[in-house]
Amino acid sequence: MATYVSNIDKWENLHQKSANKFTRTQPNDTIKKILSLKNKVRTYSDYTRTLEIGCGFGRNLSYLINHKFSSYYSGIDLTKVAIQKSSETLSTAVKNGIVDLKLGNVGHQINYPDNYFDYVFDIMSAITFIVDEKERKQYFSEITRVLKPGGAYFFLAARKEGKFMDAYPDEALLEEGYIRRKIDSMLERVYTSEELATLLSP
Ligand SMILES: C[S@@+](CC[C@H](N)C(=O)[O-])C[C@H]1O[C@@H](n2cnc3c(N)ncnc32)[C@H](O)[C@@H]1O
Structure with a gap:
C-alpha cells in the first residue's frame, strides 16, 4: 500500500485563508440526526x-x-485558526465553563481520560482526512478509550461505492480507499461497510 502525504499543511492553509471570510453558522445536516438519536x-x-x-x-x-x-462539550482540531475561531463562535459557552477546545491531532492522541465521553462525533473530519493507516488505527483505538462503555460514536464519511463528481477520476487511488478532491487536491479516505465494521468493532 502506498503512503500519502498528510493533509495537515493543507488544512492550515485552508483555515488561514477562510478565517477572515464568512463563517458558516448552520450545522451540518447530520447534526440534526445526532440530536434525534440522543435518547x-x-x-x-x-x-x-x-x-x-x-x-x-x-x-x-x-x-x-x-x-x-449535553452537559459539557469538547472540541479538538488540528489548526490553531480553528481553535481560535471556534472559541469566538462558542464564546458564551466557553465563559460559562461548559466547553473545552483543544488543539491536537487525533491520529496521535485524544488528550482526555479513559471512559470520559458519552457521545463522540466526527463529521467528515479525522475519519476522512487521516491518510496514514497507523494513525487511523490509533485514532479508532483512542475513540474506544475515551468513550464510556455503551457510549455512542457518530460519524459521517463517504462510501467507497459512491459516485465522486468532485474528485479526480483515479481508479487505482480508489482501489486503495482514497479519492483526491478537485477543489484543493486534498486526499479523502472512503470506506466499505466491512472495513468500517472491522475498525469500529471494539
Ligand atoms: C471538513 S472540516 C469539518 C469541520 C466541522 N466538523 C464542520 O462540520 O464544520 C474537517 C475538520 O477536521 C479537522 N481535522 C482533520 N484531520 C484532523 C486530525 N487528524 N485531528 C484533528 N482534527 C482534524 C480539520 O482541521 C478541519 O477543521
Missing part, C-alpha cells in the same frame, strides 16, 4: 459529555449547545 444512547447519569473530533469553526457544537444536547 437511544445509554448514559450513566444526567451529566453527559460530548466530544467533536475536527470541530472546525464550531458551528456543530454551537447547534448542540443551543439545543442542550
